[in-house]
Amino acid sequence: xxxxxxxxxxxxxxxxxxxxxxxxxxxxxxxxxxxxxxxxxxxxxxxxxxxxxxxxxxxxxxxxxxxxxxxxxxxxxxxxxxxxxxxxxxxxxxxxxxxxxxxxxxxxxxxxxxxxxxxxxxxxxxxxxxxxxxxxxxxxxxxxxxxxxxxxxxxxxxxxxxxxxxxxxxxxxxxxxxxxxxxxxxxxxxxxxxxxxxxxxxxxxxxxxxxxxxxxxxxxxxxxxxxxxxxxxxxxxxxxxxxxxxxxxxxxxxxxxxxxxxxxxxxxxxxxxxxxxxxxxxxxxxxxxxxxxxxxxxxxxxxxxxxxxxxxxxxxxxxxxxxxxxxxxxxxxxxxxxxxxxxxxxxxxxxxxxxxxxxxxxxxxxxxxxxxxxxxxxxxxxxxxxxxxxxxxxxxxxxxxxxxxxxxxxxxxxxxxxxxxxxxxxxxxxxxxxxxxxxxxxxxxxxxxxxxxxxxxxxxxxxxxxxxxxxxxxxxxxxxxxxxxxxxxxxxxxxxxxxxxxxxxxxxxxxxxxxxxxxxxxxxxxxxxxxxxxxxxxxxxxxxxxxxxxxxxxxxxxxxxxxxxxxxxxxxxxxxxxxxxxxxxxxxxxxxxxxxxxxxxxxxxxxxxxxxxxxxxxxxxxxxxxxxxxxxxxxxxxxxxxxxxxxxxxxxxxxxxxxxxxxxxxxxxxxxxxxxxxxxxxxxxxxxxxxxxxxxxxxxxxxxxxxxxxxxxxxxxxxxxxxxxxxxxxxxxxxxxxxxxxxxxxxxxxxxxxxxxxxxxxxxxxxxxxxxxxxxxxxxxxxxxxxxxxxxxxxxxxxxxxxxxxxxxxxxxxxxxxxxxxx
Ligand code: 26W
Numbered sequence: 001x002x003x004x005x006x007x008x009x010x011x012x013x014x015x016x017x018x019x020x021x022x023x024x025x026x027x028x029x030x031x032x033x034x035x036x037x038x039x040x041x042x043x044x045x046x047x048x049x050x051x052x053x054x055x056x057x058x059x060x061x062x063x064x065x066x067x068x069x070x071x072x073x074x075x076x077x078x079x080x081x082x083x084x085x086x087x088x089x090x091x092x093x094x095x096x097x098x099x100x101x102x103x104x105x106x107x108x109x110x111x112x113x114x115x116x117x118x119x120x121x122x123x124x125x126x127x128x129x130x131x132x133x134x135x136x137x138x139x140x141x142x143x144x145x146x147x148x149x150x151x152x153x154x155x156x157x158x159x160x161x162x163x164x165x166x167x168x169x170x171x172x173x174x175x176x177x178x179x180x181x182x183x184x185x186x187x188x189x190x191x192x193x194x195x196x197x198x199x200x201x202x203x204x205x206x207x208x209x210x211x212x213x214x215x216x217x218x219x220x221x222x223x224x225x226x227x228x229x230x231x232x233x234x235x236x237x238x239x240x241x242x243x244x245x246x247x248x249x250x251x252x253x254x255x256x257x258x259x260x261x262x263x264x265x266x267x268x269x270x271x272x273x274x275x276x277x278x279x280x281x282x283x284x285x286x287x288x289x290x291x292x293x294x295x296x297x298x299x300x301x302x303x304x305x306x307x308x309x310x311x312x313x314x315x316x317x318x319x320x321x322x323x324x325x326x327x328x329x330x331x332x333x334x335x336x337x338x339x340x341x342x343x344x345x346x347x348x349x350x351x352x353x354x355x356x357x358x359x360x361x362x363x364x365x366x367x368x369x370x371x372x373x374x375x376x377x378x379x380x381x382x383x384x385x386x387x388x389x390x391x392x393x394x395x396x397x398x399x400x401x402x403x404x405x406x407x408x409x410x411x412x413x414x415x416x417x418x419x420x421x422x423x424x425x426x427x428x429x430x431x432x433x434x435x436x437x438x439x440x441x442x443x444x445x446x447x448x449x450x451x452x453x454x455x456x457x458x459x460x461x462x463x464x465x466x467x468x469x470x471x472x473x474x475x476x477x478x479x480x481x482x483x484x485x486x487x488x489x490x491x492x493x494x495x496x497x498x499x500x501x502x503x504x505x506x507x508x509x510x511x512x513x514x515x516x517x518x519x520x521x522x523x524x525x526x527x528x529x530x531x532x533x534x535x536x537x538x539x540x541x542x543x544x545x546x547x548x549x550x551x552x553x554x555x556x557x558x559x560x561x562x563x564x565x566x567x568x569x570x571x572x573x574x575x576x577x578x579x580x581x582x583x584x585x586x587x588x589x590x591x592x593x594x595x596x597x598x599x600x601x602x603x604x605x606x607x608x609x610x611x612x613x614x615x616x617x618x619x620x621x622x623x624x625x626x627x628x629x630x631x632x633x634x635x636x637x638x639x640x641x642x643x644x645x646x647x648x649x650x651x652x653x654x655x656x657x658x659x660x661x662x663x664x665x666x667x668x669x670x671x672x673x674x675x676x677x678x679x680x681x682x683x684x685x686x687x688x689x690x691x692x693x694x695x696x697x698x699x700x701x702x703x704x705x706x707x708x709x710x711x712x713x714x715x716x717x718x719x720x721x722x723x724x725x726x727x728x729x730x731x732x733x734x735x736x737x738x739x740x741x742x743x744x745x746x747x748x749x750x751x752x753x754x755x756x757x758x759x760x761x762x763x764x765x766x767x768x769x770x771x772x773x774x775x776x777x778x779x780x781x782x783x784x785x786x787x788x789x790x791x792x793x794x795x796x797x798x799x800x801x802x803x804x805x806x807x808x809x810x811x812x813x814x815x816x817x818x819x820x821x822x823x
Pocket of ligand 1: 124125126127129277282326364365370371372442471659660661662663681
């Protein structure tokens, strides 16, 4: 076996890097150095960086092999990586050096970096969390890699026309992805469709045979994931679907060339596009195939690697942990059983124990419409052997329950993997729960609700399985890289240990009332606000003052996240000024960003509403300099990196009990924004950490919400009748004040908000929201008070680093260890 390479050939000093960049311009890009454009220089830099990463990646791999380390594989249908060049340079501690070098060469590295497309292979929170996890695992020197799909089209790009969202295709690979490494030699073959023949061997053993399947090839593309300090380089392995050679055979045999090529193209559809929704189950065949494709490619890769080191699959779970990122990869449970039972001929009970010991499941949403179910008919067509296995898993599982709870038919019905009503469906969440040894939620409140609301029967049966792992974010991307003015100030005052231990920022607590520090903190925030103001001016032609309070709501557009409540407040503030002549306590800029799922009509209407309200307010001279509304289109990681550092007030106002955790909330607070929020998701823990005086709390608690909803005692019309403020705002919407050219456009909103079945309780929280927003305005006008609170937010967010989150998963669920580098 190869020895660990403790001596790296590629040096990071300027001369070596410079020479490599020139080499890549000539030999990889085939250009003269004199004619190299900014884009060429960016690519050459990325290729030179890749050389360094690859070397370290091989070294890391050797280290894992030689120590026979247990590894964790993160299975996720989404990864929202964001741009990779700057982040990798930052983690390699090469960013400043490269900037200087580029300046000397006559280029601006910032501009080069701006031209990199975001790989947007995810929808929102779940995919971004996966990306933060990978960064932390590598930084902690832990053997943990990601497995996913190499979508050709990422999440749609959003443009706005006449206030409406329009979707554009995101062909993110147009300029190539210089950091990735294609590995055709490690391609895997995935069977689909076909039928099962049940035969019996002469010795009486049952031998199911999956026959007549079609196959697709999964080709791995590796994106190196470098930890901070550059020692450990793990990878994210994304599989692209390719047609197999068999298709070529078919062309040859059938003579129907065009039809055969069409089939080839169809099979490559599997990794063509990311499904663009966060919150509805799709039920579409292609999506099921994608989910199986991820699972099957991932498991084949893992079992191949395991076989190379260890032949005894009884020991599989001693060396392999698989984390299921929501139910999308839940078929892992079935595919691993198929592999162990059908291919390795391991006895069912043993195989089940190995499977459970290997798999763990994280739930990321409580919304009932997002819980995945797959129709039995579809499973039968796409994965006939897997459906058999699901039935077998279910029947053994239900036998166990019957023994334990005798004949509680209702309980058995609820816990079954098969939903029997109408069209038979397989409940993927139940499958993930019973096939795993650990089930976790992503914040304390959410984890409680996972036990009580989602899986009460499973919790009663196996309480020890259920646990909480509060989310976090990586401080490298979300502070060090995206907010360099603040990062520098923090390092100057508290040293640089915070980069890998965010709790070190406690050290700046003592400066919360220090005027010199405060001035610098304010200056850093102002620098970020100026950058964002300029961006808004140049892209939207809206003039916003960096002296105004930047009140920001940036996340996917969804009714439960209540962008509507924010708009109601804006309208209220506007009416106070123009109808009642009451000046606000401070000038505000309301900034929105977020995409609506293409098929989610209400969410798209909310985007239109924001534009319509903004359109009226922004051109009304009476409120000039006092309120502005801006919607920055195409929210994505790179835009978040611009927006978040510039925020004063972060809107985290979901109805209590609906947002599993939130992670944007953490990014804003770390960057010194104050939060206005409900007691939902991780807001609760953030408030505990930063202190209740430093958090603007409002709204019903989760138990109050639950009570109102279950007793059907929410009657918003009564609120409308009794509150002049509510009436004014809703009447303004109804009277077409914001839609003069489109009468009745927003009537549906008023109707919905006034209906007893309005499940997000906007009007129940309205009065308190308005009240607390007044306090916000008052306190913002007192910079000493405001900035003391803002500084304490940054100082006390240590808990919300994914370094902490990953340590907890590693210790409590995966049983993997940090592997110190040889250097
Ligand atoms: C089947 C369609 C579908 C697709 C995606 C259903 C559900 C999802 C995700 C689970 C939704 C999601 O992204 N959830 C978010 O996960 C974040 C990371 O844990 C949390 O911070 C957010 O609160 C949660 O909404």
